[in-house]
Amino acid sequence: MPPKAKEPEDASVEFDLGRRELAKAERRLRILRAARDLIRETGDTDLSMRTLAQRADVSLSTPYNLFGSKRAVVLAVLEDVRDFGERFNRLKAANSIARIFAAHELAFGYYTRDPEFYRTLWRALLNTTGEDNTGLASQERLARTRAIWLGLVQGAAQDGYLRPDRSVDLVLRAMGQLTGGALLSWAMGSLATEALTASVGLGYALCLNGAATPAGTALLSERIAAYGQTLARVDRQSPDRSSETL
Amino acid sequence: MPPKAKEPEDASVEFDLGRRELAKAERRLRILRAARDLIRETGDTDLSMRTLAQRADVSLSTPYNLFGSKRAVVLAVLEDVRDFGERFNRLKAANSIARIFAAHELAFGYYTRDPEFYRTLWRALLNTTGEDNTGLASQERLARTRAIWLGLVQGAAQDGYLRPDRSVDLVLRAMGQLTGGALLSWAMGSLATEALTASVGLGYALCLNGAATPAGTALLSERIAAYGQTLARVDRQSPDRSSETL
DNA sequence: TCGAAAATCAGAACGTGTTCCAAGTTTTCC
DNA sequence: GGAAAACTTGGAACACGTTCTGATTTTCGA
Numbered sequence: 037m038p039p040k041a042k043e044p045e046d047a048s049v050e051f052d053l054g055r056r057e058l059a060k061a062e063r064r065l066r067i068l069r070a071a072r073d074l075i076r077e078t079g080d081t082d083l084s085m086r087t088l089a090q091r092a093d094v095s096l097s098t099p100y101n102l103f104g105s106k107r108a109v110v111l112a113v114l115e116d117v118r119d120f121g122e123r124f125n126r127l128k129a130a131n132s133i134a135r136i137f138a139a140h141e142l143a144f145g146y147y148t149r150d151p152e153f154y155r156t157l158w159r160a161l162l163n164t165t166g167e168d169n170t171g172l173a174s175q176e177r178l179a180r181t182r183a184i185w186l187g188l189v190q191g192a193a194q195d196g197y198l199r200p201d202r203s204v205d206l207v208l209r210a211m212g213q214l215t216g217g218a219l220l221s222w223a224m225g226s227l228a229t230e231a232l233t234a235s236v237g238l239g240y241a242l243c244l245n246g247a248a249t250p251a252g253t254a255l256l257s258e259r260i261a262a263y264g265q266t267l268a269r270v271d272r273q274s275p276d277r278s279s280e281t282l
Numbered sequence: 283m284p285p286k287a288k289e290p291e292d293a294s295v296e297f298d299l300g301r302r303e304l305a306k307a308e309r310r311l312r313i314l315r316a317a318r319d320l321i322r323e324t325g326d327t328d329l330s331m332r333t334l335a336q337r338a339d340v341s342l343s344t345p346y347n348l349f350g351s352k353r354a355v356v357l358a359v360l361e362d363v364r365d366f367g368e369r370f371n372r373l374k375a376a377n378s379i380a381r382i383f384a385a386h387e388l389a390f391g392y393y394t395r396d397p398e399f400y401r402t403l404w405r406a407l408l409n410t411t412g413e414d415n416t417g418l419a420s421q422e423r424l425a426r427t428r429a430i431w432l433g434l435v436q437g438a439a440q441d442g443y444l445r446p447d448r449s450v451d452l453v454l455r456a457m458g459q460l461t462g463g464a465l466l467s468w469a470m471g472s473l474a475t476e477a478l479t480a481s482v483g484l485g486y487a488l489c490l491n492g493a494a495t496p497a498g499t500a501l502l503s504e505r506i507a508a509y510g511q512t513l514a515r516v517d518r519q520s521p522d523r524s525s526e527t528l
Numbered sequence: 529t530c531g532a533a534a535a536t537c538a539g540a541a542c543g544t545g546t547t548c549c550a551a552g553t554t555t556t557c558c
Numbered sequence: 559g560g561a562a563a564a565c566t567t568g569g570a571a572c573a574c575g576t577t578c579t580g581a582t583t584t585t586c587g588a
């Protein structure tokens with residue numbers, strides 16, 4: 037029987053790379069979809085490579101050939117599911133400070149909408165030893181994300197909301213670590229989902245305010261107050277247990 | 283017969299708990315010491331429970347009986363090695379802002395002096411699923427650490443360095459997440475050891491400055507500049523790759 | 529002193545991520 | 559068409575954290 041899968045039925049961005057590469061891409065896609073579905077279904081239990089292979093109708097070796105490790109598979113799922121970039125460009129806001137927080141809430145909206153899914157994803161990322169996080173695709177995506185945020189903060193600086201003697205790079209670095217810490221304690225279970233966006237947003241606002249001009253402070257104070265109220269309300273309902281182990 | 287178990291033979295802090303409890307404590311200590319030594323020796327390779335048991339001259343089951351999991355053992359090592367508390371009290375500084383950063387550099391001095399050791403420790407903490415981080419001893423130590431930092435920041439607030447309309451709790455929350463994020467990317471390898479203390483210190487200074495009075499800003503600006511210079515110097519020598527995965 | 533209780537012990541077992549290897553299958557190139 | 563290269567496959571294997579079982583030793587209470 038001739039292979040019936042020769043029409044470009046998926047209409048994806050794949051170029052003509054020969055039939056072998058095409059089959060490989062198709063397998064890759066099948067694995068990713070199986071991983072996504074499995075995480076969606078099983079929820080709390082972390083997905084195993086054996087069930088993943090079984091679900092994707094491939095051998096256990098194949099995900100390792102195509103991705104390299106479980107961590108890489110999960111990273112690819114994360115990358116596949118969340119495609120900002122276009123959405124970021126469509127963002128409109130009253131000023132460049134508001135733009136930053138609009139982007140923040142857009143990004144974390146992915147997490148607060150189905151939290152189970154992303155929590156499992158992040159847990160899988162954490163307990164696979166990270167030594168080899170220098171994947172090719174991963175590194176490129178990371179640079180892209182960083183460029184977006186750099187543009188956002190630089191915009192605020194050019195609009196006169198941030199003091200020019202404060203390096204944008206340093207503010208960005210603090211914001212990145214804030215993000216990582218919040219996602220860590222969220223994935224570990226010590227930060228409630230309802231508090232996640234506000235917690236990171238408050239950290240952003242504080243850091244930015246630490247480098248802000250008076251004009252910037254005027255805008256950021258509202259953010260700090262608003263996020264603070266949200267956090268106070270959440271803390272009243274459930275125990276917080278922030279600051280995981282220090 | 284009156285209970286005769288009154289001899290304080292070990293002269294340690296253990297009370298008279300009978301010979302059985304004493305033997306248990308001795309075994310616990312032996313396990314902790316073995317874990318510490320093994321991490322010190324093997325360095326990069328994560329310690330395994332089997333070699334740990336072998337080294338401590340106990341069965342593989344015993345660490346699970348006494349601690350519950352590998353995560354708990356590693357947490358106990360971390361708690362055993364780092365005993366601030368007393369050192370914090372001996373801290374003297376020019377003002378309450380300087381006190382905060384003295385405490386910060388004291389705390390992170392543990393990490394930057396033998397980084398291999400603490401990196402291994404933190405990696406072991408990360409890739410054991412954290413569900414059960416609600417250990418009894420762990421929770422108490424966490425509260426104690428939080429109380430120390432709360433006192434430090436409250437001191438700055440009472441000295442008029444922080445605006446009274448900014449909640450100390452919220453600043454503390456941001457600082458805690460900053461810490462967690464930095465330690466995460468440090469343990470993962472994407473943050474250099476030479477940049478660790480400065481990176482967190484800069485984040486602290488920015489967050490505090492975001493809630494500072496003019497008097498506080500005067501002090502914090504120096505910190506921001508100093509840490510920024512340190513980070514710039516480190517970045518010039520090695521690639522930074524901060525903000526791990528977002 | 530004796531029996532009961534408690535803890536450890538050795539070892540097997542389960543499921544995990546990951547690697548390796550001998551086949552088999554398919555595509556590509558000459 | 560045929561040879562060679564590339565890739566998947568199935569399965570075994572390794573080390574890991576964790577749990578369980580049965581036997582053994584040690585301590586405590588009466």
